[in-house]
Amino acid sequence: MTLDDRKLEVLRAIVEDYVSTHEPVGSRALAERHCLGVSPATIRNDMAVLEDDGYITQPHTSAGRIPTDKGYRLFVDRLSQVKPLSAPERRAIQTFLDGAVDLDDVVRRSVRLLAQLTRQVAVVQYPALSRSAVRHLELVHLSDSRLLLVLITDTGRVEQRVLQLPTALAEHQVAELRTAVNAGLTGRPMADAPAQVESLPDAVGMELRPVMLSLATVLLETMAERSEERVMLAGTANLTRSALDFPGTIHPVLEALEEQVVLLKLIGEIETPSTLRVRIGEENVVEGLRDTSVVSVGYGSGGQALAGLGVLGPTRMDYPGTMSAVRAVARYVGELLARQ
Amino acid sequence: MTLDDRKLEVLRAIVEDYVSTHEPVGSRALAERHCLGVSPATIRNDMAVLEDDGYITQPHTSAGRIPTDKGYRLFVDRLSQVKPLSAPERRAIQTFLDGAVDLDDVVRRSVRLLAQLTRQVAVVQYPALSRSAVRHLELVHLSDSRLLLVLITDTGRVEQRVLQLPTALAEHQVAELRTAVNAGLTGRPMADAPAQVESLPDAVGMELRPVMLSLATVLLETMAERSEERVMLAGTANLTRSALDFPGTIHPVLEALEEQVVLLKLIGEIETPSTLRVRIGEENVVEGLRDTSVVSVGYGSGGQALAGLGVLGPTRMDYPGTMSAVRAVARYVGELLARQ
DNA sequence: ATTAGCACTCGCTGTCGAAGAGTGCCAGGA
DNA sequence: TCCTGGCACTCTTCGACAGCGAGTGCTAAT
Numbered sequence: 108m109t110l111d112d113r114k115l116e117v118l119r120a121i122v123e124d125y126v127s128t129h130e131p132v133g134s135r136a137l138a139e140r141h142c143l144g145v146s147p148a149t150i151r152n153d154m155a156v157l158e159d160d161g162y163i164t165q166p167h168t169s170a171g172r173i174p175t176d177k178g179y180r181l182f183v184d185r186l187s188q189v190k191p192l193s194a195p196e197r198r199a200i201q202t203f204l205d206g207a208v209d210l211d212d213v214v215r216r217s218v219r220l221l222a223q224l225t226r227q228v229a230v231v232q233y234p235a236l237s238r239s240a241v242r243h244l245e246l247v248h249l250s251d252s253r254l255l256l257v258l259i260t261d262t263g264r265v266e267q268r269v270l271q272l273p274t275a276l277a278e279h280q281v282a283e284l285r286t287a288v289n290a291g292l293t294g295r296p297m298a299d300a301p302a303q304v305e306s307l308p309d310a311v312g313m314e315l316r317p318v319m320l321s322l323a324t325v326l327l328e329t330m331a332e333r334s335e336e337r338v339m340l341a342g343t344a345n346l347t348r349s350a351l352d353f354p355g356t357i358h359p360v361l362e363a364l365e366e367q368v369v370l371l372k373l374i375g376e377i378e379t380p381s382t383l384r385v386r387i388g389e390e391n392v393v394e395g396l397r398d399t400s401v402v403s404v405g406y407g408s409g410g411q412a413l414a415g416l417g418v419l420g421p422t423r424m425d426y427p428g429t430m431s432a433v434r435a436v437a438r439y440v441g442e443l444l445a446r447q
Numbered sequence: 448m449t450l451d452d453r454k455l456e457v458l459r460a461i462v463e464d465y466v467s468t469h470e471p472v473g474s475r476a477l478a479e480r481h482c483l484g485v486s487p488a489t490i491r492n493d494m495a496v497l498e499d500d501g502y503i504t505q506p507h508t509s510a511g512r513i514p515t516d517k518g519y520r521l522f523v524d525r526l527s528q529v530k531p532l533s534a535p536e537r538r539a540i541q542t543f544l545d546g547a548v549d550l551d552d553v554v555r556r557s558v559r560l561l562a563q564l565t566r567q568v569a570v571v572q573y574p575a576l577s578r579s580a581v582r583h584l585e586l587v588h589l590s591d592s593r594l595l596l597v598l599i600t601d602t603g604r605v606e607q608r609v610l611q612l613p614t615a616l617a618e619h620q621v622a623e624l625r626t627a628v629n630a631g632l633t634g635r636p637m638a639d640a641p642a643q644v645e646s647l648p649d650a651v652g653m654e655l656r657p658v659m660l661s662l663a664t665v666l667l668e669t670m671a672e673r674s675e676e677r678v679m680l681a682g683t684a685n686l687t688r689s690a691l692d693f694p695g696t697i698h699p700v701l702e703a704l705e706e707q708v709v710l711l712k713l714i715g716e717i718e719t720p721s722t723l724r725v726r727i728g729e730e731n732v733v734e735g736l737r738d739t740s741v742v743s744v745g746y747g748s749g750g751q752a753l754a755g756l757g758v759l760g761p762t763r764m765d766y767p768g769t770m771s772a773v774r775a776v777a778r779y780v781g782e783l784l785a786r787q
Numbered sequence: 788a789t790t791a792g793c794a795c796t797c798g799c800t801g802t803c804g805a806a807g808a809g810t811g812c813c814a815g816g817a
Numbered sequence: 818t819c820c821t822g823g824c825a826c827t828c829t830t831c832g833a834c835a836g837c838g839a840g841t842g843c844t845a846a847t
């Protein structure tokens with residue numbers, strides 16, 4: 108049986124009412140608060156069909172209906188138009204983000220802003236190393252046997268690593284290494300780095316080869332290990348605002364949020380910017396997030412996403428509002444990083 | 448009226464039982480589970496005195512007693528000896544922390560370890576800029592008009608900041624600036640920096656003076672603004688493990704933890720390492736943390752603390768265990784940073 | 788196809804009584 | 818003087834139960 112327009116309208120009404128009231132919605136309330144032009148009895152018939160098809164369900168016999176994950180899915184896919192942000196909201200985003208002084212600041216500000224706009228948990232991933240380019244490599248001579256390697260990307264990320272030297276080096280030797288690695292890598296996209304690093308040892312004098320080799324190893328390690336790993340979180344307190352949102356406790360949710368790996372999974376795997384992704388309830392593979400929804404999107408300038416950001420909340424969330432906020436913040440962050 | 452030894456013993460027994468059972472403890476249970484050598488009736492009399500003096504209280508008439516903040520305070524000050532960690536625990540701390548590759552890693556590992564050991568919320572502050580020394584300053588020429596300033600401290604912190612140049616610079620001019628700032632600041636404690644920065648403009652040629660001035664401004668800003676600001680948090684999920692710990696919800700607690708400023712206040716103001724500080728319940732000035740206790744300590748090598756770390760949990764916490772874990776982790780972190 | 792009416796289900800709420808835990812106090816004993 | 822056993826009292830907790838109200842499903846009429 109296919110759903111006619113009115114049944115879809117009823118589903119939308121149920122989702123909207125349930126999201127705003129947090130209570131199962133009955134046929135009478137629906138007829139009163141929405142201009143559906145039909146009586147409660149008719150709505151009841153439609154509801155029965157919607158329930159048979161698995162879009163809504165009853166917590167218990169004498170209660171109204173609430174949407175199922177499948178119902179929210181249909182709502183998001185076909186029934187909701189993304190509502191544009193108000194002009195003040197747009198201005199607020201812009202002015203708030205424009206004050207950022209460096210990458211850390213950009214990420215921190217975005218994640219807070221997102222948490223505040225959506226009143227949910229926000230996650231922002233740092234620009235992926237793998238999709239950035241090398242802006243500069245610096246070697247700092249800490250002591251005879253230790254060298255600090257600092258890697259700076261064009262998106263403003265700074266990674267550092269201490270390197271134990273096999274032999275003591277003179278200052279001019281450190282300079283030679285510095286020149287060589289910068290000549291080989293500066294300006295190159297990180298993806299090309301492994302190939303470039305291979306040829307580094309050839310660029311320096313014989314006596315520096317062993318050092319350059321261990322330097323190359325550390326470089327590759329740094330780029331590989333940390334390539335995607337950093338995220339920032341904000342708004343966890345929003346989880347507790349309405350305690351009723353989660354059956355049982357929020358413990359599993361908080362636990363899941365502690366795992367960086369999980370967070371990255373939530374946001375990750377994003378190729379093109381501006382394509383919103385919504386994961387609803389059971390669609391989340393992560394144990395413990397089965398009662399939450401995640402709205403995420405890639406950000407970055409041009410056609411390639413640098414990384415992702417998103418929002419996590421109860422399945423009963425304001426999808427249109429959340430989606431537009433997430434999209435707007437991603438757009439501004441992308442612009443901001445391109446300007447750097 | 449002064450408390451005799453047995454009353455103190457009764458208080459200790461009440462605290463210990465309440466901490467382990469989470470339930471008000473009555474006179475009979477106390478007589479059975481502790482070898483106090485007196486009858487429940489006697490204990491009841493002692494309890495009445497302890498209650499009059501404000502060390503314990505009754506949730507309601509027909510319930511046992513629970514310690515008050517004042518009771519916990521006495522317990523911590525006079526009745527509890529810090530229990531040493533087990534050998535395996537010590538070894539676990541050491542091996543876990545030894546794997547760290549840089550400062551970020553040290554902080555991340557410590558905070559997780561602390562959260563895991565105490566099963567509470569852990570907070571670790573990054574080494575304060577103001578108490579570190581400058582290890583190196585790097586200037587990276589981003590474009591004609593923009594310069595990236597990277598500040599590296601002897602504790603491994605890296606701070607960066609983009610600087611808009613008043614005029615375009617040639618590469619050799621950037622080098623001159625770099626040499627000058629490093630000559631002036633490298634090796635100096637950050638506390639001396641303001642004075643040193645003053646004299647920087649004199650160290651370069653006339654045409655670089657304006658640039659050096661704005662560089663100096665940014666340097667001072669960076670050191671001042673971010674001097675204490677960074678902390679890392681872990682184990683928030685532990686707050687929800689036993690929901691009964693907090694009257695009402697954990698919302699205010701989570702909200703407080705979102706504020707960096709609050710976290711810094713919790714840990715901050717620590718001068719000497721190894722002096723544990725315990726703040727119990729109402730002793731916390733921060734609104735929303737009135738039902739929690741904070742155990743914090745400074746860490747660092749030598750007589751001066753670099754920064755602080757600590758743990759936050761319900762007032763009903765295992766103080767001896769928490770205190771020893773906090774102290775142990777602080778000690779290892781201090782050693783680790785000294786070795787860097 | 789829609790609607791009004793009606794019986795039915797079931798969760799929520801408040802009351803009541805019994806049970807249980809713990810106390811405070813008192814009188815007797817070391 | 819301090820400790821102890823006993824006892825009456827208070828107060829929460831829990832289960833049972835009835836009444837209420839919300840909401841549904843079904844049926845017959847339009």
